[in-house]
Amino acid sequence: MSKHNTLYERYSRQVLLKEFGEAGQQKLLQSKVLMIGAGGLGCAALPYLTAAGIGNIAIIDDDIIALHNLHRQVLFSVNDIGLSKALRAASVLRELNPEIIIEAFNERLTVKNALALLDRYDVIIDGTDNFSARYMINDACVLLNRPLIYGAVSKFEGQVAVFNCSINENERSVNYRDLFPQPTVDAEIANCAQTGVFGVLPGIIGNMQANETIKLLTGIGTVLINKLLTYNALNNSLFELALMAGKETRNLIPPNAAAFEQMDYDWLCAVRYSSFEINSKKFDELRAGTNVAVIDVREYGEMPAVDEFNYIHIPLAEIAEKSATINNDTIIVFCQSGNRSLQAAKLLADTFGNTKKIFSLAGGILQWKHQS
Amino acid sequence: MIMRVEIILFGQLTDIAGSNTIAVDDVQNSDELVTAINKLYPAMAGIKYIVAVDKKTIQTNTILNEKTMVALLPPFSGG
Numbered sequence: 001m002s003k004h005n006t007l008y009e010r011y012s013r014q015v016l017l018k019e020f021g022e023a024g025q026q027k028l029l030q031s032k033v034l035m036i037g038a039g040g041l042g043c044a045a046l047p048y049l050t051a052a053g054i055g056n057i058a059i060i061d062d063d064i065i066a067l068h069n070l071h072r073q074v075l076f077s078v079n080d081i082g083l084s085k086a087l088r089a090a091s092v093l094r095e096l097n098p099e100i101i102i103e104a105f106n107e108r109l110t111v112k113n114a115l116a117l118l119d120r121y122d123v124i125i126d127g128t129d130n131f132s133a134r135y136m137i138n139d140a141c142v143l144l145n146r147p148l149i150y151g152a153v154s155k156f157e158g159q160v161a162v163f164n165c166s167i168n169e170n171e172r173s174v175n176y177r178d179l180f181p182q183p184t185v186d187a188e189i190a191n192c193a194q195t196g197v198f199g200v201l202p203g204i205i206g207n208m209q210a211n212e213t214i215k216l217l218t219g220i221g222t223v224l225i226n227k228l229l230t231y232n233a234l235n236n237s238l239f240e241l242a243l244m245a246g247k248e249t250r251n252l253i254p255p256n257a258a259a260f261e262q263m264d265y266d267w268l269c270a271v272r273y274s275s276f277e278i279n280s281k282k283f284d285e286l287r288a289g290t291n292v293a294v295i296d297v298r299e300y301g302e303m304p305a306v307d308e309f310n311y312i313h314i315p316l317a318e319i320a321e322k323s324a325t326i327n328n329d330t331i332i333v334f335c336q337s338g339n340r341s342l343q344a345a346k347l348l349a350d351t352f353g354n355t356k357k358i359f360s361l362a363g364g365i366l367q368w369k370h371q372s
Numbered sequence: 373m374i375m376r377v378e379i380i381l382f383g384q385l386t387d388i389a390g391s392n393t394i395a396v397d398d399v400q401n402s403d404e405l406v407t408a409i410n411k412l413y414p415a416m417a418g419i420k421y422i423v424a425v426d427k428k429t430i431q432t433n434t435i436l437n438e439k440t441m442v443a444l445l446p447p448f449s450g451g
Contacts, residue, residue: 037451039451040450040451041451042451126451127451128451129449129450129451130449131447131449134449151451152447152448152449152450152451153448153450153451154383154384154448154449154450155383157382157383157448158448159445159448178429179422179429179447180420180422180447195384195450197450202450202451228445230382230445232392235392239380239382239427239443240427241424241427241428241429241443241445242427242428242429243429244428244429244430244431246431247431
């Protein structure tokens, strides 16, 4: 059978749909899609995107397959444990449809490689499992004007949306930062590793992402532009929400490629609150750096006095109102034993968001003096 | 008459409340509603979520009435 005939037969049942037709198939075959993450969402979306005949599909993931992935990451088998998710997924998908191009990148998406990679594809699908990657991908899609098919799961619930789509020449639909402008406190939100996830859920949400992708590329139906769809697997409820653009969104996204590459998304998200605390050794390293403010947040006159290094004095009660006077990029706070300084660090983080790095000396000045 | 606003919860807010829906009495606007919820469920005070009023996200304090449906949605990160 000639290649043309195989193609015709392979896609015949969807080409028969008058809404889809030959034109829809041609659009898919000419499209390039990047799936970020070959986990639960990726394993669900990828086979359908591959089967539907998207001409070029790329997968990026630096993770390896583990036994505890198999209850939801159904592209993989027990023989794959220890292998690269991206490479293994690509090889399974090539068997499903050898007539399209499937690329695999066994590497981590970072601020250094994201823009160059994402720029090569028409649509980006987020199937990652952490906020750091999600904010980074969102910001990159905004900078590159790429639509982003968002999907996320937690326990028995999942969310789907299509972000940053072109509405007309000057207007794009809302993006993730219109929904959640700043990353949340890490301790609040746990990922699959901490809270667990119902195996079939990412299967459903990943398929919804594939569906939105195919509709967007072919122009059929309506896609979740300026909408967030939430699905609950336990009671089958669907909740669709209209999303409004935020006033501050544009200011939160790095303005250009150079600023994007300087972003520290890990620090901004996962690490933001949990890693405020530093030990005495790290404290000494950090305060030796440039553009650092070291702040004693104890009340005036508290003992022991500190004369070993330079610092400024802003008691905890005054830290919020006086934060505007701090111009340094890095702020290290300390107190007697580390409790008040941790509170101060959180207050400062709320004020400065991602614009400054903030640390608190664990164990306080008492422990520092003991160890010095 | 007491005004009662129904609230639909998502994600870990459901775990804290022990239910998908809660009701709050005598709140006039979305700011008062959040304050009331934090009092009822102190564990929700530290959690970030979006507030939707009648299935629309809101950017500013919004007037509520008895027919208003409020939804609180925290972000999910899993994949």
